[in-house]
Amino acid sequence: MNTTIVILAAGQGKRMHSVLPKVLQPLAGRPLLQHVVEYSRQLGAADICVVYGYGGDEVQAGFANQELRWSLQAEQLGTGHAVMQAMPETPDENRVLILFGDVPLLRPATLENLLNHCNSGEVAVLTVDMDNPFGYGRIIRQDGAVQRNVEERDASAAEKAITEINTGVLCAPANLLKDWLGRLSSDNAQGEYYLTDVLGMAVSDGAVVHAVKADDQVEIMGINDKQQLAIAERALQSRLVHRLMEQGVGFADPARVDIRGELTCGKDVFIDVNAVFEGQVSLGDRTQIESNNVIRDSVIGAGSVIHSNCHIERASMGNDCEIGPFARLRPGAELADKVKIGNFVEVKKSTIADGSKVSHLSYIGDATVGAGVNIGAGTITCNYDGVNKHQTVIGNKVFIGSGTQLIAPVEIGEGATIGAGSTISKPAPANALTLERSKQTTISSWKPPKKKK
Numbered sequence: 001m002n003t004t005i006v007i008l009a010a011g012q013g014k015r016m017h018s019v020l021p022k023v024l025q026p027l028a029g030r031p032l033l034q035h036v037v038e039y040s041r042q043l044g045a046a047d048i049c050v051v052y053g054y055g056g057d058e059v060q061a062g063f064a065n066q067e068l069r070w071s072l073q074a075e076q077l078g079t080g081h082a083v084m085q086a087m088p089e090t091p092d093e094n095r096v097l098i099l100f101g102d103v104p105l106l107r108p109a110t111l112e113n114l115l116n117h118c119n120s121g122e123v124a125v126l127t128v129d130m131d132n133p134f135g136y137g138r139i140i141r142q143d144g145a146v147q148r149n150v151e152e153r154d155a156s157a158a159e160k161a162i163t164e165i166n167t168g169v170l171c172a173p174a175n176l177l178k179d180w181l182g183r184l185s186s187d188n189a190q191g192e193y194y195l196t197d198v199l200g201m202a203v204s205d206g207a208v209v210h211a212v213k214a215d216d217q218v219e220i221m222g223i224n225d226k227q228q229l230a231i232a233e234r235a236l237q238s239r240l241v242h243r244l245m246e247q248g249v250g251f252a253d254p255a256r257v258d259i260r261g262e263l264t265c266g267k268d269v270f271i272d273v274n275a276v277f278e279g280q281v282s283l284g285d286r287t288q289i290e291s292n293n294v295i296r297d298s299v300i301g302a303g304s305v306i307h308s309n310c311h312i313e314r315a316s317m318g319n320d321c322e323i324g325p326f327a328r329l330r331p332g333a334e335l336a337d338k339v340k341i342g343n344f345v346e347v348k349k350s351t352i353a354d355g356s357k358v359s360h361l362s363y364i365g366d367a368t369v370g371a372g373v374n375i376g377a378g379t380i381t382c383n384y385d386g387v388n389k390h391q392t393v394i395g396n397k398v399f400i401g402s403g404t405q406l407i408a409p410v411e412i413g414e415g416a417t418i419g420a421g422s423t424i425s426k427p428a429p430a431n432a433l434t435l436e437r438s439k440q441t442t443i444s445s446w447k448p449p450k451k452k453k
């Protein structure tokens with residue numbers, strides 16, 4: 001049977017106290033809804049329909065480049081009403097898997113198990129045993145067989161004592177579901193069309209209703225407020241870190257790392273505390289990430305060491321580089337092998353070839369730096385004239401003395417040496433010493449100022 005996935009995402013999420021619609025709240029750097037879409041895709045469903053309502057334009061804009069079907073639920077009249085909006089374009093011969101846009105941690109394996117219990121004439125509902133079932137719909141069984149669901153607000157005291165709850169995730173054949181949804185009423189404590197009422201209808205129509213239990217309570221967690229969002233964040237981080245540890249990545253403390261995107265690691269990588277990885281980051285074999293680093297959309301080559309307190313964004317480096325402490329690699333910083341970038345150095349939109357060193361207090365922007373170059377402390381590429389950016393080209397084996405300003409556009413020939421403290425605005429020839437300094441003078445008549453009485 002083909003599967004249509006319907007993701008309910010029309011609610012506002014009042015308890016978030018945010019202008020951002022609930023399903024756009026970030027978890028591990030991505031909107032809640034993105035997590036749901038991703039595990040939906042992992043199930044291989046071709047037809048994924050998002051039911052949207054509150055903050056509609058913003059929600060759709062956030063998913064503009066993704067293949068999704070959208071159904072508007074203009075008024076939020078309940079979960080049953082929400083699913084109804086997606087039914088007209090859903091083929092009768094499909095089965096429909098209903099997911100919630102605010103349940104981000106479900107694992108594909110759990111859902112695959114649920115789908116295996118939903119063939120023609122069968123309904124499968126995902127349940128879990130909860131220590132504290134307050135607020136959830138309860139699963140009512142008779143002689144072990146599922147009879148119906150009752151919502152917290154409609155439940156009797158005896159029903160409230162039941163600990164098996166409805167996660168909200170449900171799968172049913174489309175033809176049957178359409179019929180049941182058409183028969184829903186809003187005659188209940190909340191005046192809403194409850195999706196959950198289809199369970200009772202299925203039983204009275206003689207369909208088989210399977211309650212498939214999820215293994216853990218965290219996986220099915222629905223996010224309603226910032227506290228739950230924070231709990232889910234830690235749970236997801238722990239899941240991501242443990243997956244990496246299984247592949248052999250070492251962490252000083254698995255609880256003190258954040259992965260907001262996709263982190264791929266080679267062998268024998270070690271990550272110290274408070275490292276934040278965002279977007280697509282790849283760490284080669286034997287790389288070491290010391291404490292307090294932010295690394296975003298970057299490639300770190302094998303054997304490289306990122307010392308403490310660096311900020312690295314859209315940069316790449318080859319093997320055996322050494323960065324920091326306190327270095328900043330900005331977008332377009334492309335370092336080859338064995339490059340050293342020391343403390344308080346900023347590199348932007350520049351390539352630096354093998355074995356070159358920028359060890360202290362420098363700004364290298366819009367530059368092409370050759371191999372084996374040594375750039376002295378406090379060297380600045382003056383790349384901006386206030387209107388345009390200009391290039392600095394430095395040949396192989398150049399030595400730039402400390403405190404030099406390179407006024408771009410400017411070119412330093414291969415093997416040149418620039419004397420410390422120079423302001424270089426004209427090409428410096430290869431294999432020669434070039435320097436520019438004002439004459440040093442001493443004024444012997446000078447007296448230090450005295451404090452006024």
Ligand code: UD1
Pocket residue numbers: 008009010011012051073075076077078079080081082100101102135136137138149151165166167168193194195196222
């Ligand atoms: C629902 C279930 C409850 C279950 C719980 C699990 C029903 C009636 N109840 O209750 O049995 O234990 O989830 O978390 O289904 N939504 C819409 N349109 C609407 C209403 C809701 O899109 O008109 C969306 C919300 O954005 C949300 C989801 O559906 O993502 C669930 O809605 P919510 O109001 O949170 O349902 P619960 O009361 O939590």
Ligand code: MG
Pocket residue numbers: 222224
């Ligand atoms: Mg809810």
